[in-house]
Amino acid sequence: MKKGITLKDIARKLNMSVSTVSKSLNNDSTISAITRERVKELADKWNYIANESARHFKLNKSFTIGLIIPDLQDHFFVKAINGIEKIAEAENYNIILTQSHENTCKEESIVNMMIRNRVDGLIAAVTKNTIDMTLFEKFRTVGIPVIHIVREPGNDHFSYVSVNNEEGAFKATNFLIRKGHKRVAYIMGPKTMPISLARFEGYQKALHKNRIPLDEVLIKEVDFSEKETEKAMIALMQLKSPPTAIFTFKNDITLDAIAFLKKKYPDRLNVIDFTDFGNLPLFKYLDHKPVASVEEDFYEVGRQAAVLLFEAINDKSDSDLTIKNIKIPCRLIVNR
Amino acid sequence: MKKGITLKDIARKLNMSVSTVSKSLNNDSTISAITRERVKELADKWNYIANESARHFKLNKSFTIGLIIPDLQDHFFVKAINGIEKIAEAENYNIILTQSHENTCKEESIVNMMIRNRVDGLIAAVTKNTIDMTLFEKFRTVGIPVIHIVREPGNDHFSYVSVNNEEGAFKATNFLIRKGHKRVAYIMGPKTMPISLARFEGYQKALHKNRIPLDEVLIKEVDFSEKETEKAMIALMQLKSPPTAIFTFKNDITLDAIAFLKKKYPDRLNVIDFTDFGNLPLFKYLDHKPVASVEEDFYEVGRQAAVLLFEAINDKSDSDLTIKNIKIPCRLIVNR
DNA sequence: CTGAAAGCGCTTACAG
């Protein structure tokens, strides 16, 4: 890279000290207006571009926050990113955005890279398989604040922002019951996912509130593959008293379940009502879809996580920060 | 941020010079094995984490490339990102990923930020409205290489990697003609988009090769909004000789066009064949879809752009780099 | 094989 203009070059040309030039460009009040003008004029003329990396180094701040996302293809992560971006921009911070691709090794190398590069803070959604949190504890050791989003960290040493899964599941289940359904199944995600359990909680509360006993045979666990969902659907439909409504963990499952009905039980297609989490953009083009979906406000998740992070970054005191756990409310969107 | 361990701390403790410590950790061959071991041992014990930003500053390289994307919600950009990531990772480079949100002001501030932060290279897909390229010329002035992807830059001062739009359009149109269609419409994107014209080129070539005269009334221009597409469809369907097949600029248009037929011309729904660009993940759940779609390999676009970029970054010679223009071939995917 | 020294481009407390 060609060498750029430096403060020194400007100072030499103007017969001033580097300090004066630096102060002029930073609008330091101790500099006379005339000097400031002369400096700025030449800087302009010479297209001086400050070397931020030198400045960061000197100030021992990178003005950069790290962001680890499992996969950018999941559009809800992108919404969270946008929320984070909004705040970071206002704080004049850069974001170094990375994907772990659900790979814990990659996650580890990213975390180390972030520390080596001395990011001022980190926001992370861990991989599906992350259980060991020592990786992130490292950040605390060196004094870099960390906020987790969407995916729950394995312990309560970290602040965590996500949507209110339990509340959403309650609304989705309650909606089906209010519609008159008594046999409401739940096709859940892996029990290893804390979110999956939180939604199960909400499902149970809705049943309980409406005095419907929990029937274990109506609970199915899947891994999100089409095959597993089909297996769950076969089992449900072969019950002597099959469900008349199904609440699923997320859109993708609903779509596979509906595709299954279309193929094997076309007569039930317009009878069984679905609700779920998510709100896919292509929904309007589908002929068969859930009657209602829980919409998660991931933009707000990202925004609030960033707010928390900057509170920590800008906190001058040396005291450890209080761990916060924020749950953004969910809305139930009824599809016509 | 708490102060971390530095080379100096280690040097002091071991009664060595900072140079020796630095060289030991960098496996410099002039250092004796025993010294190297002692240094590494203490570094390990003390959890020494090198300060990359100091190193970057010293070496006058950021080991970071900038990436400007209009919008992460567009999944094809994410594929390009993954291709870029692959190469950057191999080169041990970080990526600073930003979104312009199709806003030229934001684009400008990002570009300036990138220069101030002295990225070693830049890959950019410009906004829909970017016509002024002086912004990017700036990079050349300071010697930072730039590669454009997906969205064509306004002039030929920049290397550019994208898919072969003309070829894709040719295949999509030719497929319809081979299927027996003689009246093939083209619903194109804005004529201001170079890509739109490239596809028009391919459409025309396919007609020409099959000795079908171009009929201007079958060409419609839309801005991707549902309303515009409806208007185009109304005009097409009211022709005395309406099209029997339609090639559209992209999936989104096809979906709106099909939705229109479903509503207004249900009898034509299964008669009119569509082809287009794109390959939406939800396609399998749709009842009505294009008969074939041009699949664009954006991963490869990103990968090759990154390869070009690193050629430029690692090029020691001072000579200006040759401008390259790479077009990745497209495949036509036939939907059953 | 090891170390002293210079320097990357800035900022800032301090002296004048």
Add this chain to the structure above:
DNA sequence: CTGAAAGCGCTTACAG
């Protein structure tokens, strides 16, 4: 109001 000086944490050409 301006400037000399120190220093952020590293790397590297050079001397010994």
